[in-house]
Amino acid sequence: MSPNAEVINFPAAHPQRVLILSWEYPPVLVGGLGRHVHALATALAAAGHQVTVVTRHAEGVPVEAYVDGVHVLRAPEDPVGFPLATPSLLAWTMAFNHTLTRTALRATRNQRYDVIHAHDWLVAHTAINLADHLDIPLVTTIHATEAGRHQGWLPDEMNRTIHSVEHWLSHASHRVITCSSYMRDQVAALFGLAAGQLDVVPNGVDDRAWSAQPRAVAAARKRFAGAGPLIGFAGRLVYEKGVQHLVRAVPRLRERHPELRVVIAGDGPYRSELQDQARGLGLDRSVRFAGFMTERQLPALLAATDATVVPSLYEPFGMVALEAAAAGAPLAVAATGGLAEIVEAGVTGVTFPHSDPDALAGAVDSLLGDEVFARRVARRARTMVSERYGWASIAARTAAVYASAAGRTRSGGATAGGVSPRIVVPEGNLLALGGAAC
DSSP: OOTTOOOOOOOOOOOOEEEEEOSOBTTBOSSSHHHHHHHHHHHHHHTTOEEEEEEEOOTTSOSEEEETTEEEEEEOOOSSSOSOSSOOHHHHHHHHHHHHHHHHHHHTSSOOOSEEEEESGGGHHHHHHHHHHHTOOEEEEOOOOHHHHTTTOOOSHHHHHHHHHHHHHHHHOSEEEESSHHHHHHHHHHHTOOGGGEEEOOOOOOTTTTOOOHHHHHHHHHHHOOSSOEEEEESOOSGGGOHHHHHHHHHHHHHHOTTOEEEEEOOOTTHHHHHHHHHHTTOTTTEEEEEOOOTTTHHHHHHHOSEEEEOOSOOSSOHHHHHHHHHTOOEEEESOTTHHHHOOBTTTBEEEOTTOHHHHHHHHHHHHTOHHHHHHHHHHHHHHHHHHOOHHHHHHHHHHHHHHHTTOOOSSSOOTTSOOOOOBOOSSOHHHHTSOBO
16 A cells, blocks of 8 residues: 555444445446445445445346345336447437336335445436435445547536536536546546545455465466566556556567566457457567456456556546555556556555556566565565455445545535536636646
């Protein structure tokens, strides 16, 4: 953990009735949000809270079930207009919120809830309508921001609209949770929120789930490694994850480690471009794109690596760093965003400036060239994960935020029944400008 990271001891909260809204929940898993919400919901239920999750329906899954102590309601798609005759994400989101609202209202017919917990902008309309209609405190977790994903820019109308919805949701919430101090500062600047309205609660990890059996680790090593070291990456293949800089670093690493292999686990819209980049550098033999891996497969791969690299340009938290640390992999991460708060250079891993392939190669080489050092930082990182990021602790901190939301006013703008101020998004780089105006 970074020596500058903030440690907050939250008081224990009484059992609460919690209504969670999320567009992802198992078996619907697109990114890390669905896994986060599932782990949080089950940890809250295990701690004695009454938890209902309202989410998307998936084919072959019941619309209502009790799973791991959590009451799960899945909103079926509207019978008319699905699939929509447009690829627009905004159109889909509006249609999804109609059915999500109806399903959530069904959950409230015979049950009074103490708090609504919304996860990201995709459930904003349902969350705000329910909070106003039922007069229930609203807590929102902002997992990432649209401006942050684009390094401060909003390239087109869709991005500007998403940013505006994030602004609206943040100001309609009684408390806003972010996963790192970095994200707290970004959200405060982008949306003009007061620091006292924001709570930092990091993501958690089940370290037992990421501890692979030795036989599985050996099989992964045999499958992906050659005679030299094995470097790993896991994540969605999009520009901001920085995989292009890892690929560019491989030629330099091969100068010292000719038999080096790199395995890239994950999929996404940037995959074909990354594959073209690797071929153009003559790395067909060294870099392997393994595609999407399940939570059963990934721990063994990470544990088999001599270094796992997280080269993100933008990373609100850096969940994969915790997961790799729990698996026992030595970490080399970009010193950006939440990653800088997780990994302390030279203690729980090594760091490098983002978007710098030469620095990335040097950091990875410091692990490959000193096995004793690599194993020492890996052990310390694994201990850090179990001590600071267990889900029971994260659930307790989240429940304390729920309790603090009771009796608080909204952060700004209109209250129920009022008129919200118009949100004006300035031109240019919002992070450089210090946020948006309203």
